[in-house]
Amino acid sequence: MTTLSVDGRRYEVARATESDVAALVALLADDVLGAQRESADLAPYLAAFGEIDRDPNQLLLAVRDEGGDVVGTMQLTLIPGLARGGTKRLQVEGVRLAPSTRGSGLGTALFDWAHEYGRRHGATLAQLTSDKTRADAHRFYERLGYEASHEGLKRPL
């Protein structure tokens, strides 16, 4: 558990627990793209949470405001690899911040924390993909030092 102090407000960052899943799913669904992708049935999310929680290379975060409401989430994955001199990657997925926190600096503080977590675990490269329609997100990531050097390609299986 870490406390982030951002512009006079305090947020608690912690490893998510099973009891956070419903709030995390609500956050994922409260989004222009997520609204079409998430479902009301919690069962598949609870199964996925179990798999995330058992994998020591996964860290799912729940961020709470001073009132105890879940206002942010991200999933961090450590990926060892041979390429680039045996570089370990920190991959960031499933980033969501509640609309109430936008512009507060919480996103920047949370990414700073995530990057430090990656370095502490031996990662020397951070990576994420972001839907090409999310222009605001890309400006945010570029301010954080990310470069859109790659195409992010996906296909259903």
Added chain:
Amino acid sequence: MTTLSVDGRRYEVARATESDVAALVALLADDVLGAQRESADLAPYLAAFGEIDRDPNQLLLAVRDEGGDVVGTMQLTLIPGLARGGTKRLQVEGVRLAPSTRGSGLGTALFDWAHEYGRRHGATLAQLTSDKTRADAHRFYERLGYEASHEGLKRPL
């Protein structure tokens, strides 16, 4: 171990072992971008191999031709997640095929195998990033059904 039959040639696909590491690094370095990124010192690669090999969600592949030479590699990572209804992702990293195999259909056969591996382990989405300068690779991935829907953002840590 799987045998892929491609256009009259046979290739053996197997989980990489420590004794494959030097050949895999040579393959990573035999590439316009990889040539600048890989080093002659095997030690960091062997350390990275150990981490990959211990993680049950990682599968590093070595592909051999009929003469026993390593002519291909890719790394598959299974990533459980909450987003998209609890979707598990198959992430593909570090894809390299020897120039001698280009145009043979080996790449397509290897990706077909990888997608089936993902489905067998519960993944319903495959994803990868590819440097924006690799125009040939993007045409290949689009033929395989991938869509360049996302920006692939990276930054050093």
